Amino acid sequence: MEEKNKRLAVLVGCNYxxxxxxxxxCINDVLAMKDMLVKRFGFDHENIELLIDEPNTSSSTMPTGANIKKALGSMIDRAEAGDVLYFHYSGHGTRIPSMKYGHPFRHEEAIVPCDFNLITDLDFRQLVNxxxxxxxxxxxxxxxxxxxLIDKEKEQIGPNSLEDKNATLKQIHITPKTIPYESILQHLSSLTNINTTDIGTHLLEFFGSEASLRFRLPLLDLDLFQPLKHDEGILLSGCQADETSADMRPNNMNGANGKAYGAFSNAVEMVLKDNIGQLSNREVVMKARDVLQGQGFVQQHPCLYCSDENADAIFLLQC
Structure with missing residues (x-):
């Protein structure tokens, strides 16, 4: 009997x-998504790896940079034709100065694992490839x-492809899920005791071969990581590259079941609960935008980056 196609997931929640x-x-976000993956999208508990920084918890792996990349690499190593892979990250993000001339915003995007070993857009490009x-x-x-966050992925919904609705609601109080570049640089400097403003030097000194490819490869070699001809990377981002995403607590506004949550994760969860049928990747992002606008998040605009075909493909290929 032919083995059923696998559905594999890595879920990372960093509350620091x-x-x-x-x-x-952030941990609430990925726990809620794990439940959704199992009940709605046919994922097996055994095929979902959870990485959270919950104190006094030994049931999951700490979401360090090395552990996250190891989990993602192992998931891809297990994958075969027809498998569906999913990575959900809820935590801080940041921007680092771009080393490439003419790069939009002159910055590169990165997520911030619990140990500050940045995982950059180039790392995600390499994984997709x-x-x-x-x-x-x-x-x-x-x-x-x-x-x-996936380097060179095609923008489908974002600042250059879609005119945002006029904001008519008052921006609510939020905690932005960002750590400024200067704060990351200061933290890493305290670890290495090296007097330099080059963040790559600090990351290489402290994390060595576990540092991002962005800092381990010579500048000229970065262009080797072009998207493949048949690119199957799909990115649903909580906001645009120059925006922040919100972390919400019940005392800020009515939380999901009284719990703290990430605004984008919660919006996607609401969209999936309110629409029991199949939704395309494009529809999930557009509906999540509408949810956030209705809640007053007028400065946070989720985006979609993928191929034209995947923009209209069913989210997680729901049967």
């Missing part, structure tokens, strides 16, 4: 407890500056 960068809803033919990797990043 007991630090100046503490968030509160490793996908076996006939598989897809959907990334949902509920983090600041997450637009464009």
């Amino acid at each position: 407890p007991n630090t100046p960068n503490e968030l509160h809803g 490793r996908l076996p033919k006939g598989t897809s990797l959907t990334i949902l990043s509920d983090s600041c500056h997450s637009g464009g």
